[in-house]
Amino acid sequence: MSVPRIAVSQAPYVREVEVTLNRVLTQMRQAASHGVDIIVFPEWFMGLNPVEVIPNRLTDRIGTLAKELNLMVITGSLRVLDNDSGKKQQRGIVIERDGTLVGSQAKIGFVPTERPWFEPGTGITPITTSWGKLVILLGLDAVDSGHWNATLAARPSLVVMAASARTVEERHHLQELTVTRSLELDGTVILTPLLGRFGGAQYVGGAVIAHQGRIIASAEETETLVMAQDPKAPLVQLGVVDVSSYIPLCPAPKGFHLDPKRTLGPEAEKRVLLDWGALRASDVLGAGREILAQAAGNPRWLGLAPARPMAARELGILMEDGAAGAFAYPGLDSIAPYSEPIRDLGKILSLHRRPLVVHTGPGATTLRYDRPVLWDDFLLEFPTVPVVLLHMGGRSPYIEEALLLAERHPQVWLETSQAPLPAIQEALATSPDRLLFGSGGLARDFAVEWDKMTQLEPNVAPDVYQNLLHNNALHLFFSDSSLTNREPLRIVRRPS
Numbered sequence: 001m002s003v004p005r006i007a008v009s010q011a012p013y014v015r016e017v018e019v020t021l022n023r024v025l026t027q028m029r030q031a032a033s034h035g036v037d038i039i040v041f042p043e044w045f046m047g048l049n050p051v052e053v054i055p056n057r058l059t060d061r062i063g064t065l066a067k068e069l070n071l072m073v074i075t076g077s078l079r080v081l082d083n084d085s086g087k088k089q090q091r092g093i094v095i096e097r098d099g100t101l102v103g104s105q106a107k108i109g110f111v112p113t114e115r116p117w118f119e120p121g122t123g124i125t126p127i128t129t130s131w132g133k134l135v136i137l138l139g140l141d142a143v144d145s146g147h148w149n150a151t152l153a154a155r156p157s158l159v160v161m162a163a164s165a166r167t168v169e170e171r172h173h174l175q176e177l178t179v180t181r182s183l184e185l186d187g188t189v190i191l192t193p194l195l196g197r198f199g200g201a202q203y204v205g206g207a208v209i210a211h212q213g214r215i216i217a218s219a220e221e222t223e224t225l226v227m228a229q230d231p232k233a234p235l236v237q238l239g240v241v242d243v244s245s246y247i248p249l250c251p252a253p254k255g256f257h258l259d260p261k262r263t264l265g266p267e268a269e270k271r272v273l274l275d276w277g278a279l280r281a282s283d284v285l286g287a288g289r290e291i292l293a294q295a296a297g298n299p300r301w302l303g304l305a306p307a308r309p310m311a312a313r314e315l316g317i318l319m320e321d322g323a324a325g326a327f328a329y330p331g332l333d334s335i336a337p338y339s340e341p342i343r344d345l346g347k348i349l350s351l352h353r354r355p356l357v358v359h360t361g362p363g364a365t366t367l368r369y370d371r372p373v374l375w376d377d378f379l380l381e382f383p384t385v386p387v388v389l390l391h392m393g394g395r396s397p398y399i400e401e402a403l404l405l406a407e408r409h410p411q412v413w414l415e416t417s418q419a420p421l422p423a424i425q426e427a428l429a430t431s432p433d434r435l436l437f438g439s440g441g442l443a444r445d446f447a448v449e450w451d452k453m454t455q456l457e458p459n460v461a462p463d464v465y466q467n468l469l470h471n472n473a474l475h476l477f478f479s480d481s482s483l484t485n486r487e488p489l490r491i492v493r494r495p496s
Helices: 017-033 057-069 139-143 145-154 168-185 276-280 284-295 312-320 340-352 372-381 398-408 421-430 443-459 462-477
Strands: 006-010 038-040 072-074 078-081 088-095 101-106 127-129 132-138 158-162 188-191 195-198 201-204 208-211 214-218 224-228 237-246 268-274 301-303 326-328 356-359 387-390 412-415
Touching (some): 006 017, 006 188, 017 038, 017 057, 017 224, 057 072, 057 088, 101 132, 158 168, 168 201, 168 208, 237 387, 237 443, 237 462, 268 284, 276 326, 398 421, 421 443
Parallel strands (some): 038 072, 237 268
Antiparallel strands (some): 006 224, 078 088, 088 101, 208 214
16 A cells, blocks of 8 residues: 555634634645645644534535545544434544545543543544554543553554643653654554644644654644655755664664664755664674665665675675665774775675775774774775765864875765764865765754754855755765666655
8 A cells, every 4th residue: 555645734723613614624625735645633623613413514514525635534523422322522533535434533531621521432443444544542542551552452554643732841742752653553643733722721733743753744833734745755854965874773782872763853855874783783684685675665765784894795795785885883893994804895895886884983892993094904905985984083083083084095985973063164174075964873863963064054155065965975875877766755845
C-alpha cells in the first residue's frame, strides 16, 4: 500500500457552529488542492456542536465534500448521542473517501468537570479504512499507558492523538510522546491539539506528524494547515545536506552515548547515513546492507558502508551494492590508520573513488589512534580516495592537524560537527570548497550544529555559505548520475 499524504488542521475555536463548519469545509478544499489524502481535525474541532446521533447534518455535509474531493476525514471529539443507549458521549469519527462514516471512537477518560456530563467509552476500537487500520485517542486517552498498550496490540498503521496542552512544557511532552510512539508503532502518529481559548482555558497548539521516530511536519502557536506530503521524506531544512547523519541500527560502541530516539528538531533535506555500531557488528556485511536498505528508494538519502579492518571483502561487496562511500574508525579495533588492514580498505575504495568518512579527534577510543595526522600515509598512498575528516579533529591540537592535512592533500575534506566556530571560520578561509556541514548525530545534534551555522551566516558571503551547506556535499556525494537522476520525493509544505 502506498503512503498517504496527510494534513492537520490547527485552527482556533470559534463559537458559531456554522462558521466553524464552513472553515472545516474550506480547509478540506485547501488540503485536497495540495494532493492530500487524509485531513485530521483536533478535539472539539466543532466546538459545542448540537448533541445528536451520528450521522447527522454536520457529518453529512463533511461526508458529501469528502466524496467530492476523494478525501478521508478524521476528527477529534464531537458531542454525540450514542445510537443505542441515547447517552451523551464524545466521539472521534472517520469519514471515508466515498463520504461514508466508517467508524468512531468514544472517549474513555474524562477530567472531573466532564464526568457528570458524558458516558465513557468501553475500550479502544480500531477502525478499518482504505488507508489501513487506525486508532483515535481522545484527550486523556492519548496519554494513558493502558490505552496505548491496547493500541499497539491492535497493530494500526495510523494513530491520531487528539490531545491538547495548556503550557509549552505540556506541549513539548505531548510532542515527544508522539515521536516516541511513532517509533514504537513503526508507523505514523499524529498529534492534533487545540489552539486558542476554549472552555475557560488557553491552549497552545503544537500539531505534529511523526513517522517511525521522525518529525515530518509540525507547528507551534500558529493557525495553519500543517501538511506532510510523504512520511518517508522527513525533509525540513531545505537546501541543506547533512553528511554525517547517525542512524542507530546497531548497538553503539562503548563511549558513544546516543539515544536511538529521534528527538525534536530539524533535519537536513539531504542526508548521508552512517551507523557507528556497524563497525562493531559481528556481521559487518549485514549491518552495512541494513544501512543501504534505510536509504533505498529515497533519492534524498545516501548510505555509507562500514569500513572495518579485516573486512575489505565485505566493503567491496557493499560498494558494488551501491554504497555512496564508506566510514571508518580504526581506533575502535586498536588499529592505526597507516596499518596494513586500513591500506587494504584503501585499495577497495580507490577502485570506486568514493569518499571515506573517518573519525578524528577525541572519541570512544584511546587518543593515540585519534590524531588526524595519522592519516597522512594513507592519503599519500591513495590520492584518488576523498577522505572526510569528521569533526575537523574536534579540538586543539587535532584541529591544527586537520587543517594541515587539508592544506597538504587536495583530496581531504573537513566536516563541521563538534568543531568550534573559529575553526570552521579558519577552514572557510583556507579550504572553502572542501568544507562540509554535518550533524554527526541525531536530530538533537542537528539543532546544535545548525545554531552554529546561523551564527556564521552574517559573516560569510552568500555563495560560500551555500557551498558549505549544500553545494560542496552535492559535488562530493550526489554528483553521480545514478544517484541524481531519480524521481524526487515531495517535501513537507506549510501553505500560507
